[in-house]
Amino acid sequence: MNTTRRTCLSLAGLASGSLLVKAAEPPADCDLLALFAKRQSVRRYKPDPVPEEHLRRILDAARRAPTSGNQQPWKFLVVRDRVKIDRMKARCIERSTIGGNSLSTTEREARRKTVEERMAGYFSAPVYIVVLTDSESEYPSYNHHDGPMAAGYLMLAARALGYGTVYITDSIPEEITREVLAIPARYQRVCITPLGIPAGWPDPSPKKKLEDLVAYETL
Amino acid sequence: MNTTRRTCLSLAGLASGSLLVKAAEPPADCDLLALFAKRQSVRRYKPDPVPEEHLRRILDAARRAPTSGNQQPWKFLVVRDRVKIDRMKARCIERSTIGGNSLSTTEREARRKTVEERMAGYFSAPVYIVVLTDSESEYPSYNHHDGPMAAGYLMLAARALGYGTVYITDSIPEEITREVLAIPARYQRVCITPLGIPAGWPDPSPKKKLEDLVAYETL
Numbered sequence: 001m002n003t004t005r006r007t008c009l010s011l012a013g014l015a016s017g018s019l020l021v022k023a024a025e026p027p028a029d030c031d032l033l034a035l036f037a038k039r040q041s042v043r044r045y046k047p048d049p050v051p052e053e054h055l056r057r058i059l060d061a062a063r064r065a066p067t068s069g070n071q072q073p074w075k076f077l078v079v080r081d082r083v084k085i086d087r088m089k090a091r092c093i094e095r096s097t098i099g100g101n102s103l104s105t106t107e108r109e110a111r112r113k114t115v116e117e118r119m120a121g122y123f124s125a126p127v128y129i130v131v132l133t134d135s136e137s138e139y140p141s142y143n144h145h146d147g148p149m150a151a152g153y154l155m156l157a158a159r160a161l162g163y164g165t166v167y168i169t170d171s172i173p174e175e176i177t178r179e180v181l182a183i184p185a186r187y188q189r190v191c192i193t194p195l196g197i198p199a200g201w202p203d204p205s206p207k208k209k210l211e212d213l214v215a216y217e218t219l
Numbered sequence: 220m221n222t223t224r225r226t227c228l229s230l231a232g233l234a235s236g237s238l239l240v241k242a243a244e245p246p247a248d249c250d251l252l253a254l255f256a257k258r259q260s261v262r263r264y265k266p267d268p269v270p271e272e273h274l275r276r277i278l279d280a281a282r283r284a285p286t287s288g289n290q291q292p293w294k295f296l297v298v299r300d301r302v303k304i305d306r307m308k309a310r311c312i313e314r315s316t317i318g319g320n321s322l323s324t325t326e327r328e329a330r331r332k333t334v335e336e337r338m339a340g341y342f343s344a345p346v347y348i349v350v351l352t353d354s355e356s357e358y359p360s361y362n363h364h365d366g367p368m369a370a371g372y373l374m375l376a377a378r379a380l381g382y383g384t385v386y387i388t389d390s391i392p393e394e395i396t397r398e399v400l401a402i403p404a405r406y407q408r409v410c411i412t413p414l415g416i417p418a419g420w421p422d423p424s425p426k427k428k429l430e431d432l433v434a435y436e437t438l
Binding site: 032033035036037039041056057059060061063064065066068070072074075076077078079080081084132142144145146147148149151152153155156157160161166167169181182183184187190191205206207208210213214215216217218219 | 251252254255256258260275276278279280282283284285287289291293294295296297298299300303351361363364365366367368370371372374375376379380385386388400401402403406409410424425426427429432433434435436437438
């Protein structure tokens with residue numbers, strides 16, 4: 001058995017518990033670390049609902065993120081209400097097509113169509129999670145570390161269960177989520193993410209080489 | 220075979236490739252989502268080196284974090300040089316015991332011992348990773364989302380391979396890492412983390428109830 005498979009099996013925790021009579025080369029899925037590479041931003045979804053049990057497991061993973069002084073400053077606001085989701089979409093389209101007075105009618109119409117297309121994708125999921133941090137947490141000046149970490153864990157856990165997500169900031173302005181969802185001022189939004197089965201998994205994004213991101217001893 | 224084990228095995232990727240003659244109940248390690256709960260902050264390490272291959276896999280996972288506009292604004296600065304690590308420790312101890320003029324000699328001595336103890340733990344690892352973001356990235360105003368997410372993924376990937384980490388901010392001041400490691404001004408530090416085999420896994424931190432962190436439809 002080569003080292004990679006042994007590592008893989010021990011990661012899977014089966015090395016001590018089972019007898020493999022015929023052991024084929026484990027697929028890449030066996031590698032826990034492969035999950036990180038599989039996670040992608042998804043911008044179009046199937047309408048299939050997400051079972052509550054999956055949602056619970058995803059949020060349970062999210063809140064295990066590192067957190068300054070164990071403060072756990074998060075709120076995860078789950079939205080399934082189609083009226084609210086459609087309202088957010090309408091507000092986003094409305095807002096993005098304001099202005100552009102220098103555009104011709106044709107140009108304005110083209111811009112509107114582009115925005116509608118993009119919003120149709122973003123708002124096609126069965127459920128949304130608004131990741132928030134509480135300004136009344138124990139160490140609010142550390143919320144900016146804790147918030148994105150929980151959101152990132154949420155997205156990884158979602159991928160582990162076969163779901164897509166995407167970390168949305170400006171494309172769905174915070175003010176719109178605050179307005180439509182009546183989010184109290186004490187909570188700041190980290191991001192909003194759809195959660196659902198992708199309409200299709202996108203092609204992987206081109207990535208920098210690892211060696212371009214790593215430095216040893218000095219920069 | 221019950222559903223949990225089947226899910227677990229398919230997650231491990233072995234369901235199609237191997238014959239299990241005697242299949243013991245897979246341990247909790249097999250559950251990808253259990254990894255999130257197992258990750259903990261570690262503040263004391265064994266000196267055993269971390270193999271380059273493990274380090275590479277951990278960093279490869281870290282840089283798969285969600286990133287605004289795919290900008291990948293990170294630098295991961297890896298430090299193994301004991302001279303530098305000891306210098307950072309000395310500077311941290313020095314800095315934390317400055318002042319306190321109102322303290323008696325006994326009180327000052329007690330404070331110094333506390334700090335030395337804490338720093339002995341923090342600086343006991345064989346290797347350190349300084350997670351940085353580049354102010355010359357494509358979308359630098361989004362670095363504050365991307366930075367913590369990569370750090371969080373790094374820590375999860377480390378745990379997957381049996382290593383501990385801890386997201387350190389103020390306990391090792393950014394200025395000290397900048398000074399000792401000669402980090403150019405263009406890079407901002409997200410955190411610094413040790414990486415190594417824990418001297419012992421700490422008791423899990425007490426956590427809020429999941430239901431206290433989740434809201435449905437409204438806050």
